[in-house]
Amino acid sequence: GENVEQHPSTLSVQEGDSAVIKCTYSDSASNYFPWYKQELGKRPQLIIDIRSNVGEKKDQRIAVTLNKTAKHFSLHITETQPEDSAVYFCAAVPYGGSQGNLIFGKGTKLSVKP
Amino acid sequence: KAGVTQTPRYLIKTRGQQVTLSCSPISGHRSVSWYQQTPGQGLQFLFEYFSETQRNKGNFPGRFSGRQFSNSRSEMNVSTLELGDSALYLCASSLEHRTEAFFGQGTRLTVV
Numbered sequence: 291g292e293n294v295e296q297h298p299s300t301l302s303v304q305e306g307d308s309a310v311i312k313c314t315y316s317d318s319a320s321n322y323f324p325w326y327k328q329e330l331g332k333r334p335q336l337i338i339d340i341r342s343n344v345g346e347k348k349d350q351r352i353a354v355t356l357n358k359t360a361k362h363f364s365l366h367i368t369e370t371q372p373e374d375s376a377v378y379f380c381a382a383v384p385y386g387g388s389q390g391n392l393i394f395g396k397g398t399k400l401s402v403k404p
Numbered sequence: 405k406a407g408v409t410q411t412p413r414y415l416i417k418t419r420g421q422q423v424t425l426s427c428s429p430i431s432g433h434r435s436v437s438w439y440q441q442t443p444g445q446g447l448q449f450l451f452e453y454f455s456e457t458q459r460n461k462g463n464f465p466g467r468f469s470g471r472q473f474s475n476s477r478s479e480m481n482v483s484t485l486e487l488g489d490s491a492l493y494l495c496a497s498s499l500e501h502r503t504e505a506f507f508g509q510g511t512r513l514t515v516v
Contacts, residue, residue, distance in 0.1 A: 291463070324504075333408075333494070333507040334447070379447060388452065389498050389505045390437035391460040396446035 292317040292384035296395025303370050304403055311378055311398045314362040319385030323356060323363045324392070326379045334379060338365070370402045406431065408497050408508035416514045422483040425511045429476050429497030435459075436478040437505065438470060441492040450493075453478055485515045 293316040303309050315323075324339035340347045340354045340363065347354050351370075356363040367374055377399050381392040409428040417423050429436050438450040449462040453472035470480040476497075482489055492512050496505040 326507075333509050335507070336504050339504075381447075387460055388435065388454075389503060390435040390452040390454070390496065391449060392437075392439075392447075392496075392505065393449060394439075394447040 292320055292382055292393040294380060294382050294393050294395040296380050296398060298398060299396065300399045300401070302401045302403065305370060305372060307370055309367045309370050309374070309400055311365045311380070312362060313364070313380035313395050315382045316361070317382070317384050318361060320382040322383040322389065323354070324381050325354060325365050326381065327376045328379065329376045372402050372404050375400055375402045408495055408506055410495050410508040410511050412511060413509065414512045416516060417485050419485055419487060419515055421485050422481060423485060423513060424479055424481045425493055425513070427478045427495030427508060429478070430506055433497035433499050434476055435498045435500065436472055436476060437496045438478070438480050439494045439496065441494055441510070447494070450480065487515050489513065490515045
């Protein structure tokens with residue numbers, strides 16, 4: 291089945307710097323890759339997603355890139371702010387699955403220091 | 405509109421007992437999924453229901469089961485609880501299988 295690896299597990303940056311989180315997946319048939327942000331004590335919330343027919347997607351300070359050949363995708367956050375501090379999860383929908391069948395990476399704890 | 409609602413929010417059970425968790429999806433959403441979140445394993449997919457049918461199942465033992473009712477509300481049951489079942493159980497709902505999944509606040513289960 292699908293397996294998603296996520297790196298790094300922790301990331302500390304200065305406010306204003308950029309942050310990059312990388313994920314690899316094993317199932318070449320996976321076709322949907324969302325990113326969720328989970329603040330302490332709160333529910334995961336979708337921040338951006340990308341489908342396999344697109345190489346890059348951007349939403350203000352957040353962007354996601356997908357390399358289907360290498361089976362990896364990355365989250366880029368520019369001009370980080372203290373409120374970006376949270377745990378970020380990447381996920382993939384395996385072949386035959388749906389948005390309700392997400393296989394998650396183990397998360398990256400991002401700390402943005404003021 | 406109201407979000408995904410999970411009850412109860414917190415639960416303490418003893419080893420060997422069984423537990424039932426409830427999830428009310430966003431109105432109109434027909435897909436409900438369940439995930440287990442632990443510090444060591446992260447978020448792990450348990451199962452997904454759509455129109456009262458289990459559509460996908462994760463790699464969990466048969467002690468974990470679920471069901472979905474005609475109004476799309478879902479329950480999951482864990483029998484013969486083990487200490488390792490202590491976790492945050494999250495429910496997510498989506499309108500259709502190709503739309504965004506919205507998570508509930510979760511039920512924090514502690515097995516003692």
